[in-house]
Amino acid sequence: MSKPKSNNAKTISVALTLCLVCSVLVSAVAVGLKPAQIENARLDRNKNILVAAGMYNAESDTASDVAERFKDFDVEIIDLNKGDYLDDDALKAAGIPDRNAYDASQATKNQALSEDLGDNDPAGIGRKPKYAKVYVKSDDAGNPEMVVLPIQGYGLWGTIYGFLTLESDMNTIKGISFYEHKETPGLGARIEEPEWRAQWSGIQSYDENGNVATGVTKAGTPKDNWVDGISGATLTGRGVSNMIQFWLGEQGYKPYLDKLRQDSGQTIDNADTQASQATLTAEPNTELAALPPVANGKEA
Numbered sequence: 001m002s003k004p005k006s007n008n009a010k011t012i013s014v015a016l017t018l019c020l021v022c023s024v025l026v027s028a029v030a031v032g033l034k035p036a037q038i039e040n041a042r043l044d045r046n047k048n049i050l051v052a053a054g055m056y057n058a059e060s061d062t063a064s065d066v067a068e069r070f071k072d073f074d075v076e077i078i079d080l081n082k083g084d085y086l087d088d089d090a091l092k093a094a095g096i097p098d099r100n101a102y103d104a105s106q107a108t109k110n111q112a113l114s115e116d117l118g119d120n121d122p123a124g125i126g127r128k129p130k131y132a133k134v135y136v137k138s139d140d141a142g143n144p145e146m147v148v149l150p151i152q153g154y155g156l157w158g159t160i161y162g163f164l165t166l167e168s169d170m171n172t173i174k175g176i177s178f179y180e181h182k183e184t185p186g187l188g189a190r191i192e193e194p195e196w197r198a199q200w201s202g203i204q205s206y207d208e209n210g211n212v213a214t215g216v217t218k219a220g221t222p223k224d225n226w227v228d229g230i231s232g233a234t235l236t237g238r239g240v241s242n243m244i245q246f247w248l249g250e251q252g253y254k255p256y257l258d259k260l261r262q263d264s265g266q267t268i269d270n271a272d273t274q275a276s277q278a279t280l281t282a283e284p285n286t287e288l289a290a291l292p293p294v295a296n297g298k299e300a
Contacts, residue, residue: 051175073148148164
């Protein structure tokens with residue numbers, strides 16, 4: 001008795017049906033998990049803002065603690081070139097429908113919301129957003145107590161994203177955090193370690209002339225008001241240094257910070273500023289500022 005011939009059409013039909021069912025299931029799961037993914041991303045962002053602000057305890061704080069403390073901050077959108085806050089009408093005119101949903105990193109992909117930095121791009125970000133989101137914590141009198149600034153720049157293997165917090169004088173660094181990067185584990189990735197981040201606390205951003213007065217040195221070559229680099233991670237340190245100097249400079253948040261000081265009647269206090277113009281002329285091998293970012297390479 002001969003065996004029945006295989007039905008190729010039936011086999012193909014069954015395979016296509018299985019593929020369709022699997023595709024529907026995967027899509028349904030992805031759609032179902034989307035809200036949770038968005039919420040987790042928001043929670044992680046807010047947590048890192050609190051880390052940079054010195055308001056988060058990793059050992060005891062819960063998601064509820066993060067949500068409650070984040071309420072102390074006002075979310076503002078600023079014009080980076082002018083240093084002004086955007087009100088609702090200005091946001092609408094700029095094409096930003098929701099200040100809370102605005103993502104400056106995504107804005108760099110929109111030519112209407114960003115500008116090409118060309119050769120003047122020490123942080124290696126390519127395009128600079130015209131508008132940035134900042135987080136302001138005010139005191140009981142309504143004066144800024146601290147401001148948290150999103151920062152980004154190219155490290156060794158990719159873009160480093162973080163937050164930098166300044167105290168009420170808009171000069172003293174309160175804290176820093178990094179939440180996304182591609183740096184080498186055990187080397188450049190140590191920028192996340194609390195011990196290294198703690199070095200930034202108390203650093204002065206500007207000298208008496210209003211010039212950026214800080215950065216990251218090579219490991220083992222200390223410099224007043226600069227942060228000591230990580231041994232074996234020179235290129236990561238250079239990237240962080242370029243990033244800090246870019247965002248504190250005229251292309252970054254300086255117009256905004258200058259305006260905040262002016263509005264509150266403050267000036268940069270020379271007596272409290274540890275850095276001076278003279279320190280910016282240190283030996284070439286001790287500082288990493290103003291050097292072009294490295295596309296990729298090897299940790300030095």
